[in-house]
Structures are given as C-alpha cells and as structure tokens.
Amino acid sequence: MYTTRRIRLNAICPGYTITGLTTAFDKSGSATGDAAEGKKVLEKKILAPWDGRPATAEEMGYPLVAMGSDMFSYMSGQTVFFDYGLTSSWEYAGALNA
DSSP: OSSOOOOOOOEEEEEESTTTHHHHHHHHHHTTTOHHHHHHIIIIIIIIGGGGOOEEEHHHHHHHHHHHHHGGGTTOOEEEEEEEEEHHHHHHHHHHOO
C-alpha cells in the first residue's frame, strides 16, 4: 500500500548515556549482575580506549530535536551515531587490522 504522507524515519545510535536505565545497563556488564562492577567493565571497554565520557540524556536529545526540525527536512532513512566518535574509532581500528 502506498501512502501519500511523507513520513521521515531516522534513528540515532547513542553511545554510553546516563539515563534512568543506566543501572540496568551497568548490571548487564557484570557476570554477577553487580551494577558497580558492570559500570567499571563498561567504562573500561567503552569509554577508556578513547578517553570518552558518558553522555547526558540532554545531549542525546539535541540531535533528535535537530533531526526532527526543518533543518533536516530532506533527511530520511538514516541511522546516525552519536557516541563522541566511539563507533568511528572501532571502524578505524578494524580497517587498520584488516
């Protein structure tokens, strides 16, 4: 079925972000389910290699607002990584090791 409505569909892939789900996410990083241990593991794996920091929920909101605005009126079907360059560093490292 074809629709005449022009619905833009974009997505963000956020990096490590402090939200109401952070404790549950931290627990998932631990073999025992301990949030403090999981936080250390995730920070070591995700943040430490590139001297990163967790984002705030507000920082993830900014790109969402921009993408939903008229400034991005022609953008559709995109997945955008907002992770302070983490994904790019992984891709670069992968390309170097290929």
